[in-house]
Amino acid sequence: MSEPGKQKIGVIGGGLMGHGIAYLFAAAGHPVGLFEPMADIRASLPKRLAAIVELFGDNPALLQQIETYDQLAPAVKGAAFVFEAAPEKLPLKQKIFAELESAVAPETILASNSSAIPSTDIGRDLKHRERVVGTHFWNPPHLVPLVEVIQNDKTSDAVVRATMNLLRQAGKVPVHVRRDIPGFVGNRLQHAMKREAIALVAAGVCDAETIDTVVKEGFGARTAVLGPMEQSDLVGLNLTLDIAEVLIADLDRTAGPHPFLREKVAAGKLGMKTGEGLRKWGPGEAEAVRSGCHVFLSSRRKPGRKVRPKTATRHIARPATPGRALTPADSRTD
Numbered sequence: 097m098s099e100p101g102k103q104k105i106g107v108i109g110g111g112l113m114g115h116g117i118a119y120l121f122a123a124a125g126h127p128v129g130l131f132e133p134m135a136d137i138r139a140s141l142p143k144r145l146a147a148i149v150e151l152f153g154d155n156p157a158l159l160q161q162i163e164t165y166d167q168l169a170p171a172v173k174g175a176a177f178v179f180e181a182a183p184e185k186l187p188l189k190q191k192i193f194a195e196l197e198s199a200v201a202p203e204t205i206l207a208s209n210s211s212a213i214p215s216t217d218i219g220r221d222l223k224h225r226e227r228v229v230g231t232h233f234w235n236p237p238h239l240v241p242l243v244e245v246i247q248n249d250k251t252s253d254a255v256v257r258a259t260m261n262l263l264r265q266a267g268k269v270p271v272h273v274r275r276d277i278p279g280f281v282g283n284r285l286q287h288a289m290k291r292e293a294i295a296l297v298a299a300g301v302c303d304a305e306t307i308d309t310v311v312k313e314g315f316g317a318r319t320a321v322l323g324p325m326e327q328s329d330l331v332g333l334n335l336t337l338d339i340a341e342v343l344i345a346d347l348d349r350t351a352g353p354h355p356f357l358r359e360k361v362a363a364g365k366l367g368m369k370t371g372e373g374l375r376k377w378g379p380g381e382a383e384a385v386r387s388g389c390h391v392f393l394s395s396r397r398k399p400g401r402k403v404r405p406k407t408a409t410r411h412i413a414r415p416a417t418p419g420r421a422l423t424p425a426d427s428r429t430d
């Protein structure tokens with residue numbers, strides 16, 4: 097049952113992202129109206145939502161808070177916030193936002209989960225543009241804590257504050273992105289790394305499997321507790337500058353997507369879904385990676401924790417051997 101005083105949340109689209117967004121708000125005690133136009137996807141929702149209940153060991157009764165609709169207006173009726181997670185097409189999102197404007201109160205906050213389309217463009221023709229904001233969740237949205245809250249030129253500060261508060265209360269970790277730029281912050285960082293990784297493989301420096309090992313067993317192993325800014329300060333900016341002097345000019349600077357990536361796509365090598373992309377995927381291997389990722393992320397979700405403490409304890413380095421005291425060498429992380 098929804099908790100008294102919890103605002104209604106509308107969710108548009110019950111696909112990969114939408115069903116997880118609906119779940120996380122229901123788990124935080126909100127009543128949720130979920131609009132999904134495709135009958136087969138609507139029919140698959142109970143099973144997909146039940147799988148999250150099972151993954152988390154949550155009370156299945158919380159699913160009663162999610163009402164699914166085949167029409168937009170009843171799903172968002174009375175909602176304080178609407179999160180749009182429809183396909184990544186600008187005309188479609190503009191049409192949905194126009195419909196939303198006539199279906200909700202003028203103060204209802206309208207958030208788009210677009211990965212790349214600026215909310216400035218999505219909300220361009222609306223009357224009340226101050227309540228349009230970007231909220232970029234990460235897949236799977238019920239497992240990855242971060243949500244980038246992107247303020248466009250028209251979004252009011254009050255709307256950003258209210259959206260961040262709502263997300264915090266639902267156990268997410270919102271960050272304020274002050275400019276509506278392509279890729280926001282997270283995807284710019286992620287794609288900067290992918291650009292170099294693809295160029296290294298294309299140049300024959302190493303294979304794709306080695307790239308994954310270097311990240312997962314190297315700096316990636318500590319990234320969840322030591323961000324790149326913290327790491328730079330930890331090793332010292334003088335060292336960071338010395339390395340940058342040697343390295344930056346040597347990094348890939350291909351203009352546009354790398355030809356190696358274009359060739360893979362043209363050859364139909366799209367990744368796990370076609371059995372080959374940057375790596376080859378045999379039977380069961382893709383599913384093993386996917387479920388391993390879900391199990392890892394769900395193990396980091398603390399049961400009963402709704403709000404993260406503002407000042408989290410920082411773990412910088414751990415002794416390599418249990419029981420061994422830290423030495424200065426342990427905090428060297430370059």
Ligand SMILES: NC(=O)c1ccc[n+]([C@@H]2O[C@H](COP(=O)([O-])OP(=O)(O)OC[C@H]3O[C@@H](n4cnc5c(N)ncnc54)[C@H](O)[C@@H]3O)[C@@H](O)[C@H]2O)c1
Pocket residue numbers: 108109110111112113114131132133134137180181182183184185188192209210211212232233234235
């Ligand atoms: N998949 C990701 O990793 C990811 C991560 C962050 C953000 N996003 C963004 O989230 C949005 C949704 O992505 P997804 O991966 O969930 O896509 P998806 O295709 O899995 O889901 C989209 C859903 O919207 C429904 N839909 C189609 N037309 C609609 C309409 N007119 N009104 C409402 N719903 C409609 C579809 O039937 C489908 O169920 C996109 O903007 C995407 O860029 C995706």
